[in-house]
Amino acid sequence: MSEVVNVRDLGSQGMVTLRGDMSSKAFKAACKALSELAIPDRNKITEADGKGIVWMSPDEVLLLLPHADAAAAVAQFAAAMGAEHHLAVNVSDARALIAVEGPFAAEVLAKLTPADVHPAQFGPGDFRRTRLGQVAAAIWCVAPGSYRVICFRSVADYTLNLLSASAEAGPVRHF
Amino acid sequence: MSTRLSTAGRLIDTAKPIKFSFNGKTLQGYAGDTLASALLANDQLLVGRSFKYHRPRGVVAAGAEEPNGLVNLGSNGTFEPNQRITTTELFDGLSATSQNHWPSLEFDVGSINTHLARFLPAGFYYKMFIHPRPLWKHVYEPFIRQSAGLGKAPKDRDADTYEHFNCTVDVLVIGGGIAGLAAAAEAGRTGARVLLIEQTAAWGGRAVVDQPTIDGQTAADWVTTTLAGLAAMENVDIRTRTMGAGVYDHGYVLAYERLRDHAPKASGPRHRLWRIRARQIVTATGAIERPLSFAGNDLPGVLLASAVRDYAVNFGVGIGDRTVIATNNDDAYRTALALHDAGLQVPVILDARAKGGGELADQARAKGIRVENGKAIASVKGGKRVTGVSVCLQAGQGAVLEEISCDCVAMSGGWSPVVHLWSHCGGKLTWDEAQAMFRPNNDRPPTGADGEAMVIAAGTANGHLYTAEAIADGWSAGRAAAHAAGFTAKPEAIPDGSDVPELPLTPVWMMPQGAGYDLRSKSWLDFQNDVKVSDVQLAAQEGFESVEHAKRYTTLGMATDQGKLSNINGLATLSGALNIPIPSVGTTTFRPPYTPISMGAIAGVARDDLFQPIRKTPISGWHESNRADFEPVGQWRRPYAFVHKGESVHDAVKREVTNTRTNVGLLDASTLGKILVKGPDAGRFLDMLYTNMMSNLAVGKCRYGLMCSENGFLMDDGVVARIDDDTWLCHTTTGGADRIHAWMEDWLQCEWWDWKVYTANLTEQFAQIAVVGPKARQVLEKMGGMDVSKEALPFMQWADGTIGGFDARVFRISFSGELSYEIAVPASQGRAFWDALLSAGAEFGMMPYGTECLHVLRAEKGFIMIGDETDGTVIPQDLNLGWAISKKKDDYLGKRAQERSHMADPNRWKLVGLETLDGSVIPDGAYAVAEGMNPNGQRNTQGRVTSTYFSPTLGKGIAMGLVLHGPDRMGEVIEMTKGDGTYIKARIVDQVFYDKAGEKQDV
Secondary structure (H helix, E strand, O other): OOOOOEEEEOOOOEEEEEEOOOOOHHHHHHHHHHHOOOOOOOOEEEEEOOEEEEEEEOOEEEEEEOHHHHHHHHHHHHHHHOOOOOEEEEOHHHEEEEEEEOOOHHHHHHOOOOOOOOOOOOOOOEEEEEEEOOEEEEEEEEEOOEEEEEEEHHHHHHHHHHHHHHHHOOOOOOO | OOEEOOOOOOOOEEEEEEEEEEOOEEEEEEEOOEHHHHHHHOOOOEEEEOOOOOOEEEOOOOOOOOOOOEEEEOOHHHOEEEEEHHHOEOOOOEEEEEOOOOEOOOOEHHHHHHHHHHHOOOOHHHHHHHOOOHHHHHHHHHHHHHOOOOOOOOOOOOOOOEEEEEEEEEEEEEOOEHHHHHHHHHHHHOOOOEEEEOOOOOOEOOHHHHOOEEOOEEHHHHHHHHHHHHHOOOOEEEEOOEEEEEEEHHHEEEEEEEOOOOOOOOOOOOEEEEEEEEEEEEEOOOEEEOOOOOEOOOOOOEEEHHHHHHHHHHHOEEOOOEEEEEEOOOOHHHHHHHHHHOOOEOOOEEEOOOOOOOHHHHHHHHOOOOEEEOEEEEEEEEOOOEEEEEEEEOOOOOOOOEEEEOOEEEEEOOEEEOOHHHHHOOOOEEEEOOOOEEEEOOOOOOEOOOOOEOEEEOHHHHOOOOHHHHHHHHHHHHHHHHHHOOOOOOOOOOOOEEOOOOOOOOOOOOOOOOOOHHHHOOOEEEOOOOEEHHHHHHHHHOOOOOHHHHHHHHOOOOOOOOOOOOHHHHHHHHHHHHOOOHHHHOOOOOOOOOOOOOHHHHHOOOOHHHOOOOEOOOOHHHHHOOOEEEEEEOOEEEEEEEOOOOOOHHHHHHHHHHHHHHOOEEEEOOOOEEEEEEOOOHHHHHHHHEOOOOOOOOOOEEEEEEEEOOOOOEEEEEEEEEEEOOEEEEEEOOOOHHHHHHHHHHHHHHHOOOOOOEEEEOHHHEEEEEEEOOOHHHHHHHHOEOOOOOOOOOOOEEEEEEEOOEEEEEEOOOOOOOOEEEEEEEHHHHHHHHHHHHHHHHHHOOEEOOHHHHHHHHHHOOOOOOOOOOOOOOOHHHHOOHHHOOOOOOOOOOHHHHOOOOOOOOOOEEEEEEEEOOOOOOOOOOEEEEEEEOOOOOEEEEEEEEEEEEEOOOOEEEEEEEEEOHHHHOOOEEEEEOOOOOEEEEEEEOOOOOOOOOOOOOO
């Protein structure tokens, strides 16, 4: 097993913020229509076929989809919600998506986030909004040893460098 | 003399010699040595000088409690002062120098202070500062300056790297002695996530030195077996060289791992700061032996009895050939036995107890060691090392009965549990009369978020000094901690320890009991800071009765060791002087960290490029490769100006201003906050946030607005655009984006939670570029796309469309007074759009401009800038912005505050323009002076400058400022301070210097 954790920018990713009453039929139906996915539980992500839905807060989910589809998704969601109070907005370009992969990837994250990312506690499908170093970030587990990080676009370089430095410093061998 | 014994030490490997240097002298030690044990093996007893009197100082202890053995370690990028030699593991090539002396360790001029001791008593500094006299300058001050600071400050950048690590565990066990091991083993058995940390490199604590029997094995064998069991548990992590530094609220603990202080050539971080969230914490932190207070107890060669034993057993080092032992308890007899076994002489054991010791004393006598009950040390003889002791009765005043020559004194005043970590977060203590110690009050533990106990003290740290009790206490602490964290398992046998029974100690706070002033003034309590028994007594006599006051007055316990050896003896001395019981005196506050941790560990990875996040716009790359002179704006780096070859920054700003006024300029305004506000109640919400009306803004239009805090002060401004029926886009200042978004959410989530409004911070979704200047429209028309004519897109309106093939939202707003389009495109296309604008604009003389040009342009137009014209004390009315305050609205945030008498006071300074008579620029921060002086003898003032620039457009200095009755005094000349005692004359004028009618922006 090579003791290396790779950190790389995954390039453009479509992201749409959807806010509304998540218990409403219209909201659920609109999410389903956009992604074929159910709204996940708190601190969870559901993913399939290049799309995903993330629980962000009690009245907000984040839709993950191909970058080119984001604008149409906003329009489609707005149309489906009709007069029901909601917000749908394309935030694809406001964010960066980073992959952290390797045998001690969880420890690389744990060097930077106060969240409990022990693999026994934070497995595939788990999602957290948290901080990495000095910036806000969201992280989720795709598979054991494979994680995704979303941060704001303006701090993408900082976050990449931060993760890379933490990866280069090697494993802690705690998890 | 101090030397290596023929008997091998437990921890050293004599097959692996190691070379190191001390004060330039090359010495040899072995793998497993600490720097202290290696120095002692080389007869280097003298290791430093004390802080105040520059007294010769030798090693006293063998662990973290050591007050004296502090050295400068390493050189250049690895130089570090104040490194404790007892916790510094020896490595090949280690280089140490002693500190706090001049010119040399052996001969130190500062030691003359010891002869001035009579003039340097407790509170000396305070007394001298009150009564300065010529003596101060010529005699005392040089000495104090000499003694300011122990080690040298590092001069080079730290060459090492550091990191943090966060983890969450069910049970954190601090301390790897037998109690901690038992706790971890029992907690681990339940399946709980357990982290066990030990500050030294070795497991087993004191038990492996003294070797009691545990479960029928030696303590060392039991430790080995237990460690193997722990290593086999997947849910348990064990770490040596990791110190529990501090316990904080809600089970947050900082631990300090020294990864390669012992192996500096290894790769990876040097230190790791663990940020642990523990459901339960077990503090099995052991106990520290107390010194005895007798005259000359600070001489090199006087050590704690346990330390003498540690050096002999662990490192095979004998401190002296002849060791006199002074004690008030049975445990110190173990030192006599250990030394005797190592072939060293113990001429006498002076047991201060009238009836002496128990079974261990019998063992000592059986080996032929002389034991004297009821006897004490009257004083220690020697200069830079011990040469002998004079013996007296403990009950007397110190009349010398005999003198005994020796080269080492081992002292034991009993043991104090290490209660630091228990106490950090509120654990209370109780005074144990029988054992003469403060121990954790288990009825008043530190409590967590749920109000339940979060820390359990265990073993000797809990006051259980015997093996049987200590190990059982550790076992039950581990079990209780796991249970409290939600884990249980069927109980197995409690580890069974046993050792020789002991007789109780007799508290001895002064030796001899009736010591006179001459002895008390040579009896040290705090070795590092030079606090003696007589100093604490003087403090009490002078009225410093609180232990916290006495501490600060005498500096007792305020050295780098934080009084680990001196606190209990000091407060017992205070108790005696005040004639009140010890528990009534109480302890000083225990504060983290337990021992000092490196600055590097605190910083972690946050250094150099990662010191702070630098926020970059989509166009930052262009700025970097085009000679931008950057300035920080919040965490953004924005171009201040783009400096052409041969230009000064000032020249560049002038050029950018002129070019923008005559041709066309380009500004990266991406940092501007952009917050989307949507919902049926959005209009109502914005009417509350802004001082003016936003609900009646027509779709497609823009309006400038002001935001105030509840206290009425202006906190942000910007242009709001109505996007559709229930959607507004609020522009904020660059620094305001996150703050104002949080402010909005605060009101929506906490106060107006039933209003139907959603917000989204879209600041980074868009690159926003301002195309500014008389030729701006020509550039956009050349690029092609949407209609940007005055008719299609008039001033203060916005429209969606395409420009040069880019999807764009174009705002006709102006912060410069020129024809201006602020164009937002998706951030991913920002750089391409910028490049396209530059190439289209080339023929029109387009040049990018920076923030200073932006400032000059807005100042020429008299536009305010948040942070210049405002400073948290300014209200919109001060800035003549009454026109932006709605009279129609019942309420807005800040309205009520602005009606209060002081806010409505007509004497508040108000905004005006200022123009110097000679055309020069008023200095930044200048005040307008008024007649006369205030009661402090300072010149009265009647105003101040808020913005001041050289205007390239007008060819002279222009400024804005707040002036008393300013708007009513147009044309009047006032005087502004220049900062050098002279004044500059300025005329009060209208704040709009350029295009007063506003025609240029509306074309």
